[in-house]
Amino acid sequence: MSHAIMTYAIQQQGDSRSFPAGDAFLTGATKDADVVLHLGAPFKADAGKKAVLVELNAECLAEHVDEADPSCKNVLGFARYRNGGDAPSKLIELVRLPVTDAAAIDAAKAVFEAAGFTVVVCADQPGRILDRLLRPKYNAALRFLDEGLATAQDMDTTCKLGLGYPDGPIERVMRGGLKHHHDVTRALFETYGTAAYAPPRLAVAAAKRGAR
Amino acid sequence: MGAGIAIVAARSGYNVVCYDTAEAPLAKTVKQTEGFFQKSVERGKMTEADRDAVLARFERTTDIVRLAACDLVIEAVFENLEVKRNLLAQLAAVCRPDTIFGSNTSTLSITEIASGCPNPERVVGMHFCLPAQLMKLVEMSPGILTSDAVFKAAWDWTLACGQIPVRTQDKPGFILNALLVPFNNDAIRAIEAGVADAKSIDTAIKVGLGYKMGPLELIDLIGLDTQVRLCEAFYPITLDPRAACPPLLRRMVAAGLLGRKSGRGFYNYDGNAMFGA
Numbered sequence A: 001m002s003h004a005i006m007t008y009a010i011q012q013q014g015d016s017r018s019f020p021a022g023d024a025f026l027t028g029a030t031k032d033a034d035v036v037l038h039l040g041a042p043f044k045a046d047a048g049k050k051a052v053l054v055e056l057n058a059e060c061l062a063e064h065v066d067e068a069d070p071s072c073k074n075v076l077g078f079a080r081y082r083n084g085g086d087a088p089s090k091l092i093e094l095v096r097l098p099v100t101d102a103a104a105i106d107a108a109k110a111v112f113e114a115a116g117f118t119v120v121v122c123a124d125q126p127g128r129i130l131d132r133l134l135r136p137k138y139n140a141a142l143r144f145l146d147e148g149l150a151t152a153q154d155m156d157t158t159c160k161l162g163l164g165y166p167d168g169p170i171e172r173v174m175r176g177g178l179k180h181h182h183d184v185t186r187a188l189f190e191t192y193g194t195a196a197y198a199p200p201r202l203a204v205a206a207a208k209r210g211a212r
Numbered sequence B: 001m002g003a004g005i006a007i008v009a010a011r012s013g014y015n016v017v018c019y020d021t022a023e024a025p026l027a028k029t030v031k032q033t034e035g036f037f038q039k040s041v042e043r044g045k046m047t048e049a050d051r052d053a054v055l056a057r058f059e060r061t062t063d064i065v066r067l068a069a070c071d072l073v074i075e076a077v078f079e080n081l082e083v084k085r086n087l088l089a090q091l092a093a094v095c096r097p098d099t100i101f102g103s104n105t106s107t108l109s110i111t112e113i114a115s116g117c118p119n120p121e122r123v124v125g126m127h128f129c130l131p132a133q134l135m136k137l138v139e140m141s142p143g144i145l146t147s148d149a150v151f152k153a154a155w156d157w158t159l160a161c162g163q164i165p166v167r168t169q170d171k172p173g174f175i176l177n178a179l180l181v182p183f184n185n186d187a188i189r190a191i192e193a194g195v196a197d198a199k200s201i202d203t204a205i206k207v208g209l210g211y212k213m214g215p216l217e218l219i220d221l222i223g224l225d226t227q228v229r230l231c232e233a234f235y236p237i238t239l240d241p242r243a244a245c246p247p248l249l250r251r252m253v254a255a256g257l258l259g260r261k262s263g264r265g266f267y268n269y270d271g272n273a274m275f276g277a
């Protein structure tokens, strides 16, 4: 997809999970730009921008803006997918609201795609696409481990050989950090209330022990 | 599926008897098998003499008595408990008492299948992946009564065939389908819930995790009707809500959208080109 070149400014407060210190994307920011990104900095509406982007962690965009407010037509949320403590991926989940303008989505995509990211657009629902789909799978795998269905290694081998995955669910969730997994899945469990998101024993134990 | 498993055994030096109730499926496997080894020759992976030697190790028959001398019989018949139980009863009458019976079932219980056999300790789950001649994984599961010696002998046989076995309990879907079927359903439910479209979901999974295929592309490949059947096999036993068939999946199957094989599923297939639905 080709877009007009879009400039971007960054308002940052604290660390960003999407763009950790030293990330090349941070160095591409300019001052007076078409698009502004809020990385941890408090959200400020700016109708003069082509898009105002709010970095999201586990929360929904509607926790930052009133989604019924028509002045938020150019506001989008985003998160760069990252498996816990692993390096961030090339994927940006771009979160739209019912009022979001197509032009704002295009502007946001142009910024990220010019920097080499792949962008997918999703609704403002807890867990977006990836946490929504992955956390129940990791929970199931961790429960299977407790139930003795198979060893961790055999579960991972099955997914790699049978499905061509680059890594298995157990090695992946362990590498990302069980506490991180616990925090994400617990937040989803509180919102959705379905057993699939209930943190499994190993994750609860890691969180209570204060392990990673 | 049976033809692929036969190739795995024959190329590892075992004599193979392929048994089916009808001639037509056997004739089809002859073509597939000869085609497979011919390709191996053309690709320089095998000499013509080796190909001829492998093909000479195959026998095909519609007479179950020809299985009498086998050390191991792996069934890959219809995925139906009664069919499999009946077959094991017939096999028990024909084969030696120490012949091992492997079952390639994807969704049924090894213990329940083994109950068709007077000595169920010799029945073991050996779930190959399609296409078996290319996929190394074999999920191996002992039923409740399977003997350790039988499990070990079957395990060693898969290793001798160059396969990679993993051990799993006799539970619905073993490892692979127990993880995959609910995950694929969740992807369908994300579309139903208006989270994103199929292409965005697949792209997120592929770019975010490095998978070769997204869940919706995979369902299109295996067939939406197959996904329904998998749900129907697992949900009544596990009562796991994630395994329950998503309403959208049923509606799509009712509308004839079965995936690649029907030309449309979550995507449209126009010749080789794939478009977002």
Ligand SMILES: NC(=O)c1ccc[n+]([C@@H]2O[C@H](COP(=O)([O-])OP(=O)(O)OC[C@H]3O[C@@H](n4cnc5c(N)ncnc54)[C@H](O)[C@@H]3O)[C@@H](O)[C@H]2O)c1
Pocket (backbone or CB within 6 Å): B001, B002, B019, B020, B021, B022, B025, B075, B076, B077, B078, B079, B080, B083, B087, B104, B105, B106, B107, B127, B128, B129, B130
């Ligand atoms: N297709 C897959 O992706 C796949 C993957 C893994 C495991 N499996 C399992 O393999 C088995 C077979 O699946 P398939 O897709 O090859 O099915 P299929 O319908 O293509 O083939 C089954 C064959 O069994 C024969 N048959 C039926 N009853 C028989 C009997 N009593 N005695 C001898 N032969 C008989 C049929 O004539 C047919 O040729 C099933 O248990 C299935 O769950 C299939």
